[in-house]
Amino acid sequence: MKKQVVNPYSVEGSIDYDKLITEFGVKKITPEVLKEIQGFTGELHPYLKRGIFFAYRDLKKVLDDFKKGKKFFLYTGRAPSGPIHLGHISVWLFMKWLQEKFDVEVWFQFPDEEKFLFKQDTKWEDIQKWTHENILDVIALGFNPKKTHFLIDTKHAGIMYPEAIKVAKKITFSSIKAAFGFTDSNNIGSIFYTAMQTVPIFLPNILNKKNENCLIPLGIDQDVHFRLSRDIVEKLGHKKPAIIHAKFMPPLTGTEGKMSSSNPDTAILLTDSPKEVARKINKYAFSGGQPTIEEHRKKGGNVEVDVACQWLKYFEDDDKKLAEIYEKYSKGELLSGEVKKILIDKINEILTEHQKRRKNAEKLINQFVWKS
Amino acid sequence: MKKQVVNPYSVEGSIDYDKLITEFGVKKITPEVLKEIQGFTGELHPYLKRGIFFAYRDLKKVLDDFKKGKKFFLYTGRAPSGPIHLGHISVWLFMKWLQEKFDVEVWFQFPDEEKFLFKQDTKWEDIQKWTHENILDVIALGFNPKKTHFLIDTKHAGIMYPEAIKVAKKITFSSIKAAFGFTDSNNIGSIFYTAMQTVPIFLPNILNKKNENCLIPLGIDQDVHFRLSRDIVEKLGHKKPAIIHAKFMPPLTGTEGKMSSSNPDTAILLTDSPKEVARKINKYAFSGGQPTIEEHRKKGGNVEVDVACQWLKYFEDDDKKLAEIYEKYSKGELLSGEVKKILIDKINEILTEHQKRRKNAEKLINQFVWKS
Numbered sequence: 098m099k100k101q102v103v104n105p106y107s108v109e110g111s112i113d114y115d116k117l118i119t120e121f122g123v124k125k126i127t128p129e130v131l132k133e134i135q136g137f138t139g140e141l142h143p144y145l146k147r148g149i150f151f152a153y154r155d156l157k158k159v160l161d162d163f164k165k166g167k168k169f170f171l172y173t174g175r176a177p178s179g180p181i182h183l184g185h186i187s188v189w190l191f192m193k194w195l196q197e198k199f200d201v202e203v204w205f206q207f208p209d210e211e212k213f214l215f216k217q218d219t220k221w222e223d224i225q226k227w228t229h230e231n232i233l234d235v236i237a238l239g240f241n242p243k244k245t246h247f248l249i250d251t252k253h254a255g256i257m258y259p260e261a262i263k264v265a266k267k268i269t270f271s272s273i274k275a276a277f278g279f280t281d282s283n284n285i286g287s288i289f290y291t292a293m294q295t296v297p298i299f300l301p302n303i304l305n306k307k308n309e310n311c312l313i314p315l316g317i318d319q320d321v322h323f324r325l326s327r328d329i330v331e332k333l334g335h336k337k338p339a340i341i342h343a344k345f346m347p348p349l350t351g352t353e354g355k356m357s358s359s360n361p362d363t364a365i366l367l368t369d370s371p372k373e374v375a376r377k378i379n380k381y382a383f384s385g386g387q388p389t390i391e392e393h394r395k396k397g398g399n400v401e402v403d404v405a406c407q408w409l410k411y412f413e414d415d416d417k418k419l420a421e422i423y424e425k426y427s428k429g430e431l432l433s434g435e436v437k438k439i440l441i442d443k444i445n446e447i448l449t450e451h452q453k454r455r456k457n458a459e460k461l462i463n464q465f466v467w468k469s
Numbered sequence: 470m471k472k473q474v475v476n477p478y479s480v481e482g483s484i485d486y487d488k489l490i491t492e493f494g495v496k497k498i499t500p501e502v503l504k505e506i507q508g509f510t511g512e513l514h515p516y517l518k519r520g521i522f523f524a525y526r527d528l529k530k531v532l533d534d535f536k537k538g539k540k541f542f543l544y545t546g547r548a549p550s551g552p553i554h555l556g557h558i559s560v561w562l563f564m565k566w567l568q569e570k571f572d573v574e575v576w577f578q579f580p581d582e583e584k585f586l587f588k589q590d591t592k593w594e595d596i597q598k599w600t601h602e603n604i605l606d607v608i609a610l611g612f613n614p615k616k617t618h619f620l621i622d623t624k625h626a627g628i629m630y631p632e633a634i635k636v637a638k639k640i641t642f643s644s645i646k647a648a649f650g651f652t653d654s655n656n657i658g659s660i661f662y663t664a665m666q667t668v669p670i671f672l673p674n675i676l677n678k679k680n681e682n683c684l685i686p687l688g689i690d691q692d693v694h695f696r697l698s699r700d701i702v703e704k705l706g707h708k709k710p711a712i713i714h715a716k717f718m719p720p721l722t723g724t725e726g727k728m729s730s731s732n733p734d735t736a737i738l739l740t741d742s743p744k745e746v747a748r749k750i751n752k753y754a755f756s757g758g759q760p761t762i763e764e765h766r767k768k769g770g771n772v773e774v775d776v777a778c779q780w781l782k783y784f785e786d787d788d789k790k791l792a793e794i795y796e797k798y799s800k801g802e803l804l805s806g807e808v809k810k811i812l813i814d815k816i817n818e819i820l821t822e823h824q825k826r827r828k829n830a831e832k833l834i835n836q837f838v839w840k841s
């Protein structure tokens with residue numbers, strides 16, 4: 098088994114999430130926390146019930162404040178350098194649900210310099226193309242255009258850079274080295290970058306002359322940016338952001354590491370055709386089944402390592418249906434190929450709808466991109 | 470004697486300019502180069518004749534190109550954090566002369582983040598105030614508003630940051646450490662900064678869709694920024710900038726180090742009153758004279774260490790008059806107080822005129838600040 102590595106620039110190994118909770122100093126989402134959320138939302142999002150969002154920082158404070166009438170805004174982001182895959186959208190779908198349930202603003206950052214700075218062979222023009230493509234996908238997820246604002250780092254540098262330098266002044270290279278494992282061979286843009294990722298924590302309050310809390314839903318690999326900057330933004334007179342952390346959706350090929358667009362066998366892209374979806378899942382989805390049908394019928398499959406079963410946690414919202422699939426697969430009543438078929442149909446249903454909305458997204462870009 | 474230190478963040482000791490030429494790998498301005506310049510300008514600026522501008526990189530190439538009809542633009546800058554003193558303006562007065570003689574554009578950068586990032590106790594609001602004040606002084610020097618463009622880093626970050634990251638990607642922290650003597654305790658904004666200072670080398674050509682040469686007149690302490698980035702801009706498909714280097718105008722208090730606004734005894738500010746100018750020069754200007762009048766009349770003064778004599782190189786344009794003063798002072802015919810009086814009158818004549826124009830500068834800001 099590979100050593101566990103979890104930071105914005107590398108996710109490797111079989112992830113022990115309890116260990117991460119201790120290492121990162123975050124809190125586990127307990128049944129009490131879920132109950133508190135449910136008090137506002139009426140129902141719980143499947144990702145909460147299923148432990149996909151599993152940890153937090155300061156979330157209870159945000160909920161307490163909300164009860165007292167103090168709003169929050171949501172902030173997350175996407176560093177463009179390739180197509181969007183299914184692993185990306187879980188955080189965003191959950192954020193969309195939060196937006197609807199709490200009726201709050203969403204700030205979505207597209208740090209179009211990040212991958213350019215961190216991947217040696219990326220071309221600026223390609224990143225710009227992917228920024229545009231990624232924007233279309235995020236719009237197609239169905240965020241409320243009146244309450245959702247896109248910040249694109251190089252487009253909005255005029256409002257972001259003046260704030261980023263205030264953050265940057267308070268971070269030494271020593272801290273960066275310790276937090277991200279950088280060396281003297283890192284380029285100076287990559288060293289500066291975390292300051293830009295910090296800005297949307299407080300920029301919306303400056304732009305809107307408000308004083309709302311900031312809640313960041315993110316994959317836990319991104320936590321380090323804010324571990325570093327939470328104290329700093331407070332020193333600058335802003336609120337510490339709250340964070341709610343997601344686990345990684347496993348790659349098609351198995352439950353270690355993280356899905357990646359640069360390895361197309363491990364991921365399904367939002368633009369994949371139904372045929373492509375079926376091909377990838379049938380060919381690559383790691384199976385928790387037994388070597389022969391006979392053995393499978395007898396011993397049953399392992400839902401914990403079966404990627405089709407694991408992925409259904411993300412896409413089959415109906416708890417009863419999901420439990421039934423898991424039970425039948427465990428008992429050997431469902432074969433791996435049959436679970437794969439269920440997943441393929443589910444994903445294709447979602448993607449067909451998504452791709453339809455995506456065709457209309459171009460016209461909506463202007464409504465989403467922040468105008469300063 | 471203090472050890473010689475010359476970089477953008479520290480100038481100390483008695484400066485050996487010939488040693489700098491070797492250390493920095495720049496070329497000395499020879500009589501041949503002067504002749505070549507004179508071929509275009511008709512006459513030579515006093516700062517050229519007097520060796521105040523003393524070294525260069527690629528200047529001959531720019532002149533060769535100019536002869537063939539290829540224009541250049543001028544780029545220099547000012548990092549605001551306090552008032553402008555007489556030591557600052559020598560480079561700018563010379564640049565203004567170049568602008569007039571060659572009929573070229575001037576790009577003037579106000580990197581309003583630099584001092585904020587490098588001086589721990591600077592406040593953002595103060596820097597913004599000084600940016601405004603410094604702009605007034607630069608305008609009052611009389612640059613052609615139709616051909617002079619101000620870039621203010623945080624105001625123009627929208628056009629500068631996207632280019633700065635392309636530069637930054639090509640500079641490792643190792644290079645920065647070697648070039649500027651930084652350590653891991655440097656903040657990440659200061660580490661990134663040189664990328665922003667590099668951008669005006671090529672941004673004007675992007676904005677104006679031109680392909681002109683870039684010539685940078687600067688104090689030699691700033692050379693390291695461009696030593697580092699000349700090769701990089703070339704890799705990005707832009708031209709290497711040419712540079713013409715100035716010596717430091719000595720502080721009032723003696724010929725070591727560099728004048729500084731933060732030590733008001735060493736500098737005369739552009740906003741000083743005639744009375745203040747007289748007081749500072751009489752009180753602080755280091756004298757090359759003898760201990761008693763009798764001895765001075767007999768042995769004469771030393772023009773090389775007498776700050777009043779040295780400063781007159783900057784402000785008395787008439788070669789004959791200057792030579793006469795030097796001769797008389799060397800022979801003891803002029804006393805230190807008398808040379809100081811000549812200098813005081815000269816500076817007050819210049820400052821009275823400057824302060825008059827400065828009152829009108831506010832109205833002109835809009836004409837100078839680049840509109841993108």
